[in-house]
Amino acid sequence: xxxxxxxxxxxxxxxxxxxxxxxxxxxxxxxxxxxxxxxxxxxxxxxxxxxxxxxxxxxxxxxxxxxxxxxxxxxxxxxxxxxxxxxxxxxxxxxxxxxxxxxxxxxxxxxxxxxxxxxxxxxxxxxxxxxxxxxxxxxxxxxxxxxxxxxxxxxxxxxxxxxxxxxxxxxxxxxxxxxxxxxxxxxx
Numbered sequence: 165x166x167x168x169x170x171x172x173x174x175x176x177x178x179x180x181x182x183x184x185x186x187x188x189x190x191x192x193x194x195x196x197x198x199x200x201x202x203x204x205x206x207x208x209x210x211x212x213x214x215x216x217x218x219x220x221x222x223x224x225x226x227x228x229x230x231x232x233x234x235x236x237x238x239x240x241x242x243x244x245x246x247x248x249x250x251x252x253x254x255x256x257x258x259x260x261x262x263x264x265x266x267x268x269x270x271x272x273x274x275x276x277x278x279x280x281x282x283x284x285x286x287x288x289x290x291x292x293x294x295x296x297x298x299x300x301x302x303x304x305x306x307x308x309x310x311x312x313x314x315x316x317x318x319x320x321x322x323x324x325x326x327x328x329x330x331x332x333x334x335x336x337x338x339x340x341x342x343x344x345x346x347x348x349x350x351x352x
Contacts, residue, residue, distance in 0.1 A: 242300075256336045263338035271295055276329045277345040278321060286313045298330035 260268035268275060271294040273284040290309050292298050298306075303323045310318035325348060332341040 256338075259336060260338050263342050273298060273330075275333060276326050277348045278323065278326060282314070283310065283318070283321065286310060286318075289313070295330040295333040299327050299334055301327055303327065 255270040257268055257270070264275075273279050273287055273292075273295070274281065276298065279287070286309065287293070287298070287306075290313060292301055292306075292309075303326065306323040306326060307321070310321055310323070325344070329341060329344060332338075332344065
């Protein structure tokens, strides 16, 4: 019985080992198949995200080009307007004197309501030395320039109307300028 018991035990052990190996192989194949399916799903998801990303980039580029075109057209119109204003006539000191009751010097930035000696010197040192250049400037840029070059004490100054005033001066529109300045308080 011992011999039969040993052979039966050996047979059972072999069957168990074969079953374990088969179980391992089947488990490995199932896991590999699940892994392959997951990899395929991730690849499809990445491909979709890439397509969405490329579509978004194309859309943004188109929007950017459209906006850039609008801005270029607007800039061209502003340049044309400035040239037209400059071509409207040379500085008419006599007309300015009649409206303001005093001698007005060409490109005197202090004629702008809100600009005094110190601000004029800051602007001129920064290259804004004429009414035309001031009229081309953006109020936000002027404000940054004042704070950068002059310090925090210039934070109270509001150059919102300075380019408009300079544009009127460049065009010899002295009466319109006087009317605007009469409505302003300290350049605002």
